[in-house]
Amino acid sequence: MSRVPARRKLATEDPIFAKVLLTVAAVIFLGLFLVAPLVAVFQGALANGVTAYLHAIRQPEAIQAIELTLTAAAFAVPLNLIFGLASSWAITKFEFPGKSILIALIELPVAVSPVISGLIFVLMFGTRGVLGPWLVAHNLKVIFAVPGIIMATTFVTFPFIAREVMPTMQSQGTEEEQAALSLGANGWQVFWKVTLPNVRWALIYGVILCNARAMGEFGAVSVVSAHIRGRTNTLPLYVELLYNDYDFVGAFAAASLLTFLALVTLVAKSVAAWWTERSVALY
Template sequence: MEPQTNSGPLKWTLITASAVFLSVFLLLPLAYIVATALRQGMDAYLAAITDKYTCKAAWLTIQATLWAVAVNTVFGIAAAWCLTKFAFRGKKIISTCIDLPVTVSPIIAGLIYLLTFGRQSFLYPYLDSWNIKIIFAVPGIVLATIFVTFPFISRELLPVLTAQGTDEEEAAALMGAGAFTIFRKVTLPHIKWALLYGVVLCTARAMGEFGAVSVLSGHLWGKTNTLPLYIELLYQGYDFTGAFAASSLLVVMAIIILALRLWLERRGSKELDIRK
């Protein structure tokens, strides 16, 4: 559609509507978070964010995020690669399963793991005898985070790999290049930006995950509380300064991710212009 240039009233109505909407639903709450966090003064705010438990929660969030990103990068590339470069039975089933975490509620995801690895599971005695703790421990939190974020990277890669086709890989293979060389020299440069973009989306989602993690965490202070869980605990304990200060940490992390995303989009589209 051509950009509308001559219908002034429509343009301004739409701009105003968007601005009001964003202010009410986004800027106002953000401003409120900052205001509440600072209500009792800068010292109280600093004390809240340097609190031992806040730091532990932040560190656990970062840890779970790193795990999720690492695992999903490997899995995402492998899944996207096999779905686009090979023809096999059950391709549709795999493709559908990848999307499952998006459609299933995170709470259910948490419960599934609880049932699989918890006390009532037939696996529990084995895990227990090897001293492996999953439920109400860090591994459970990592598992839950991986589960809810696993479509993000492969979903970014699939369209790019589909559009590329297999000709370049075939050409490289005919010249005697091995699978790893083909991936490194031909495929990877092609999916680089999509991959980084997927990593950013995955990171953002992993940091904010609440539902599935909440079921598996057990809310042990300083042990299994991620930032979102910790914020809820503080809030329910009427520690508003603490809750909003911790929230502001999460907001800062989100803003960093957002800036990264913008930068990636710019770089990616620039490179596309030159080498389409």
């Protein structure tokens, strides 16, 4: 009995219908969940014309919301950059007791619901909270003011840089650092000349993620903000506020600003990627 050998398929070759099906599915998915909402945001924002749109985003309250959003990100990102680098450095390059606890703690802010994070701040820093009486005695305002919003944002975006940098540092091991040390470099030199260049791409990506989340954070900030118009609203809160005011054009206009910020972040990421690749190629 001779058997006709079955036609062997190349591992890289898929049937044509599978290719088409997958592509169509991906396009539909992207269109439905990404492009359509994006178009809807700008459509809603421009529903009453360009003049209404410009009027909406030039409101003093809108400008304050933009300022506060950028302020919160301007604090959260550098703080978490320092923290993220320090903690990844400590965790990947050194052995010490309690290391796994530290790793778990870094993950905490993404594991906990942002609303709970916000409530924790209220319970800590509210006038009835643990530190409340001390803050009141020293006339310091944290909750329902800008410092609380910055703190909540920083807390929620805590893990983004550390979690990006840590795996890269881990995969690179400590050989290069040890080589540098044995050649007589001091700690700072090792850090600036060996460790940092090695993780720079992960770092940039972490910063971008952190920034995106810092500007978009809603839950935790919502709890500590009290939504005072023209004072403690960030852009995401301002969107909700206008929506609840039945000011749909205003809400979409504010949402379009957030979308615009997100697009800027994406462009920054692409530029950073291009730049890093180019400088790597130069090596």
